[in-house]
Amino acid sequence: MDAFEVLLESSADAHGHLCPGQVVGVRMAMLGCRLIGLNEPRRHDQIKKLIVYVEMDRCTADAVAHVTGVKLGRRSLKFMDYGIMAATFVNLESGKAFRVVSTEEARSLAAAYAPAIAEKHPQQLAAYKRMPDSVLFRVQQVKVKIDDCDLPGPTRFKAPCTRCGQVVRDQREVIEKGQVLCRPCTQETYFSDAREVTWPDMNWVPGKNNNQSKSDGNAEKMSGGDKPRPYFCQ
Numbered sequence: 584m585d586a587f588e589v590l591l592e593s594s595a596d597a598h599g600h601l602c603p604g605q606v607v608g609v610r611m612a613m614l615g616c617r618l619i620g621l622n623e624p625r626r627h628d629q630i631k632k633l634i635v636y637v638e639m640d641r642c643t644a645d646a647v648a649h650v651t652g653v654k655l656g657r658r659s660l661k662f663m664d665y666g667i668m669a670a671t672f673v674n675l676e677s678g679k680a681f682r683v684v685s686t687e688e689a690r691s692l693a694a695a696y697a698p699a700i701a702e703k704h705p706q707q708l709a710a711y712k713r714m715p716d717s718v719l720f721r722v723q724q725v726k727v728k729i730d731d732c733d734l735p736g737p738t739r740f741k742a743p744c745t746r747c748g749q750v751v752r753d754q755r756e757v758i759e760k761g762q763v764l765c766r767p768c769t770q771e772t773y774f775s776d777a778r779e780v781t782w783p784d785m786n787w788v789p790g791k792n793n794n795q796s797k798s799d800g801n802a803e804k805m806s807g808g809d810k811p812r813p814y815f816c817q
């Protein structure tokens with residue numbers, strides 16, 4: 584793994600700004616990976632062994648994902664909406680898992696670790712760099728049972744909704760009175776009042792209509808062989 588400062592810089596770049604959350608997240612990821620014995624998590628041979636559960640959708644989560652290389656699209660990043668500054672690092676090979684929790688004490692101790700800085704965020708940023716891991720974090724060894732349907736790899740199961748026909752992947756269907764349903768059909772949704780609409784330029788295709796795409800004729804080039812090779816695909 585790169586040095587802390589190198590990781591912090593690239594993490595802040597990817598995230599869009601340098602913030603206390605980047606410092607905490609980079610350190611959280613470094614500690615988590617060390618605890619499960621994956622010190623090069625982004626390397627091809629280790630990336631398939633790592634699953635990370637993040638418990639907040641805040642700055643820290645971006646840093647954890649950046650340093651570890653876990654991704655939602657690879658199914659190696661799991662978002663648990665707990666509102667807790669914590670992440671659990673799982674080594675799929677050994678089964679070892681550690682939950683690293685960012686402490687509230689670290690917040691109250693920021694002034695003690697960076698007394699020369701008065702402003703809150705710069706003070707936290709400097710202090711979180713100086714604190715030992717033992718002040719910044721609590722660690723729990725945990726067991727994580729990961730269902731086959733939550734693992735990386737090809738889709739293991741698909742079921743069409745008996746009401747609307749929508750195909751539901753990875754056993755996220757709901758069974759109601761013996762009927763297979765997608766979540767929207769059970770009303771368990773974050774949206775409401777869904778109605779199908781048309782939209783302007785609805786027959787637009789990349790490269791065919793230049794009103795929206797100035798990169799005329801780039802469609803061929805874009806599908807060419809210059810792209811970096813993916814680690815693995817599903």
Ligand SMILES: [Zn+2]
Pocket residue numbers: 598600601602604605642
């Ligand atoms: Zn941020």
Ligand SMILES: [Zn+2]
Pocket residue numbers: 744745746747748749764765766767768
């Ligand atoms: Zn449905």
